[in-house]
Amino acid sequence: MLTHAAYRINATLERYLPEQRLFLRSDTDTRFIRLRPVTQLVAICGASMFVAWTIVATAILMMDSIGAGSSREQAQRQQAMYVERLNLLSADRDLRAEEAARAQERFNLALEQVAAMQERLLASEDRRRELETGIEVIQSTLRRTIQERDEARGKAEEATLALAETTGSTRSDEGRARDTVATLAILTDALGSAAQERDLMEGAAAKAAERADEILAEKRALQRQNDEIFARLEEAVTVSMEPLDKMFRDAGLSPDDLIETVRKGYSGMGGPLTTTLSTSGAISSPDLTRANEVLQGLDRMNMYRIAAFKAPFAMPVNTPVRYTSGFGGRNDPFGRGFRRHEGQDLAGAYGAPILATADGVVTYAGWESGYGRLVKIRHDFGIETRYAHMSQIRVNVGDRVSRGDRIGDMGNSGRSTGTHLHYEIRIGGEAINPMTFIKAARNVF
Template sequence: MRTKLAIKVHSILESYFPERRVFLKSDTDTRFIRLRPGTQLIAFAGSAALVAWAIIATAVILMDSIGSGNFREQAKRDQRTYQARLNDLSAQRDRRAEEALAAQERFNAALAQISMMQSDLLESETRRRELETGIEVIQSTLRDTMHDREAARTQLAELESTLEEGGGSVIQTAASGTPIDFLASALERTAQERDQVILDSQDALLKADEMEQRIALMQDRNDAIFRQLEEAMSVSVAPLDKMFRDAGMPTDRIIETVRRGYSGQGGPMTPLSFTTRGEEPSADTLRANRLLNQMDRLNLYRIAAEKAPFATPVKANFRFTSSFGYRRDPKTGGRRMHSGVDFAAGMGTPLYSTADGVVTFAGRQSGYGRLVKIQHEFGIETRYAHMSRIRVKVGQRVSRGQRIGDMGASGRVTGVHLHYEVRVGGKAVNPMIYIKAANDVF
């Protein structure tokens, strides 16, 4: 059976690969090599495998070259997109900086106007008190003069009755002229004083009318100043209030926390409390106090903004390589929680504190590599991991925007980047909540 099968296979191979002989001739001898069907089949199969391998290898190389070209083009497009995005972010940051500077200038102008308004109000109050004192003096003098005039009239009537009743002795007294001259002189002085009092009263009334007009003009000007300041405060306070609310920070508690730790007093922030005669504060005084309270709130907001992580830890050009939340672990491939955001840039890129605070850790820590922890107000902590160099020490107080280290690739990483975390009460939160909340303010 095996022989028949071998004969059949040999006959089939003979039909496709007949036996061939290759003759090798030399000067003295002639030899040949017999190429049997099996040998030819092996040679054909080897040649076919070699050609197939060459074709597959060429196709793989060609596809890899095409794919690399596409990847390079895609990388270039991504780079151009990131660059355009970075330029847009830079332009937005510059615009926000200009708006913040303009808001600061408006704030300073408002303070200057409030100071001028206080000075004008004090001056007008002083003038009014002087005018009231002058009117009281004139009224007192007028009353005394009227009293003296009535007394003179009474004395004159008594003298006239004495003349009518007394006879010769009175005539002799009248002849001497002493009482009559004294009475005439007193009446003349009284008339002059009366005329002077009338003139002084008229002059005082004119000055009072003039003062009322000036006070009315001052009130109009103060009202215009108040409106401008109230609009400026509304424009300045509203974005900061929205920023804190978008970041999930209760504004009342934030203001109270900052107020407890802030002892600044004096200047235009002191509420107006002056009055003339123990009267209730005027409408302008109450309005000015409300405005000063808004300015105080704005000042406390600005202090709080320096203590919360609203800034970006990287100021140079960078790209986001990983966001907050669950993701595929780059090392193990499994699903894992990513408790921060990653900023990728060049080795040694400066890193900055995002808020005022105190350094609580500066060293190596397991997968974080070189790590810096900063404790801020309101129970907030920030972490800066994978540094190549740490530039702060434990216990050091840092300010917002102060350089704390350099970007690197220490710890459990796949490349150079910064792993940035924000924790509130020990729980990790998305840092982009704070960064995005401040986009329209800073």
Template structure:
């Protein structure tokens, strides 16, 4: 069987060589050396196998080159897209920064308007008090004039009665033939007439003064009405401005899940001193009800005081940005690789300044396990912020810092794959998403 198989294979090989001989004629490869000349016979099958191998190698080379070219082109597109996204992100950051500056300028302008309005309210209150004093004085003067006029008219009537009585008595005595004193009687009558004329003159003067006083009082009432209308307009503008300013603050604290009332109560307990321009107006009413202007002014001052308490609370909560230079977010808060990523990563060059996001006290400033160089800052209301993977620390434990103070530099220390800041916010020891605070303050600061 083995011999028969060999014969069959040789026969098939011969037939195949015979069929391929037209396209691949037999070739001889001569090899010349010092010992002589030898040659190798290349059969058609051998040439076919060599040709197929060369074609396969060339095809593989073409495909590999195409793959490499496509990969290079794709990498270039990815880099270009990344650069475009970075430029777009930097543009959005610039727009947000411009909006923040515009909001800050509007806040400063609103504060200036508030101060001007407070000065106007103080001036108006002084004018109101002065006009009230003048009105009371005029009322007192009118009462005195009226009392004097009534007394004068009564004295005039009494004097006329006395004169008539004396004239009657004088006439009776002359009729009876008794002795009279015409000279004394004439003097008395002349004196009484003079007194009556003087009384009439005083009465006319009192009536004129009363008329002038009524006109003056009417003018005061008209001026008071104009002043009330102007006060009402000013109060409406102040109330609208306060409402517009308080709305974003309310939304900001609601967005981070903090109770505004408990927050403000805590701030009031910490800042319990009294006095200053925002104290309620206290005016003596002598038992009467407080006037509406005073009530409205006190309500506005209460809202301004609430706004001031909001400002104090906002300084003590992490509403600021830890990185103010160009950066990109690389990893957010949430589960990553089966574990909780308790903060937000912001990537940038080594040495990028890092800032405190709120007022507080430094409780840790050094190396800590996977955090590398770490800063912990304890804030009010049980809130703590952490700044990890730093290259430099610029604060010490126990140091008090304010929002916006530079506390360190971005780095790549600890378990880190590249230079970035790992930023955490913890409430009563529990990690919470820092972007909640950053987004909540975006339309305020």
């Protein structure tokens, strides 16, 4: 049966590949090699497979070469974009710092203007009170003069009536007539002097009223100017504080608790005695209240700035990286099922510098199972950062580091499938998503 099948296959192949003979002639004899159809088929298949393998291998090599060139160009473009982004962030940071300095200068100038206006207002108030006192004195003098005039007129009438009763007639002899004329002349002079003094006092009162109106108009103009200055200052403080407040809340931190902690750590006092915007012992004016509110806002903004610098609002690398495994649940890369991932993986070049993301103290620097070469840094506000899988550690336990200091190099130590940095942030011992801090910082700095 097998022989019959082989015969049929050979007969079928002979239709397409007839038997060939390859003759080999020498000086003495002639030989030939018989090429059966099956042999030819095997040779053709082998040659076809070799050609196909050659084509596929060449294509793979060309694709790898093209892909490598594209990857390098892409990495170069990403690096250029990252450097440009860093330059933009640096320029924006310098611009913000310059704006803050200018705002501080404007605020100091505004405070000086407010103090000067307060002094002018107090001086105007004193002048107004003096004018009111002068007007009251003039009015009192006028009332007294008019009363004396009325009393003199009454006494003159009483003297005339007494003379009439004595002589029986209003007419008297020559002596009495002269006395009466002299009395009337004295009364007339007194009345004239009183009327003249009254006219002078009425003019002075009118001028005082005009001056009081001018002072009131000046006071209203100064008040409008004060309102405009305070409105601008309040708007500047609000606009500057809102992004910082949002940044802390997005990171899951309480701004009030942070400010209270910073205030406890920066509570030193002293220095020479200087004047302040105090309201003790006096009635607080609206302008003084608003000025104190602006000062409190600036103090809060300064506390925000200190807290932001002491919290890890920064990237742990300054070279191009790729975000691989994120925070939360994931499939274990070593096939151990679904596991919790308590950090953010950043894949980059071997030996790339790893930077501290905030000021702090190194509490651990060595090998730890799973993490490989690991560095732990304790920061303020109960925050801890961890940097794992390093190829080299450049700090020691107890070292105090600042934001941006190099603490190690990126590597592949420990339980790792490739070169990357495992970055963790813990608050009160509990791991949180590091991208919350990284994204919050991007929106402000």
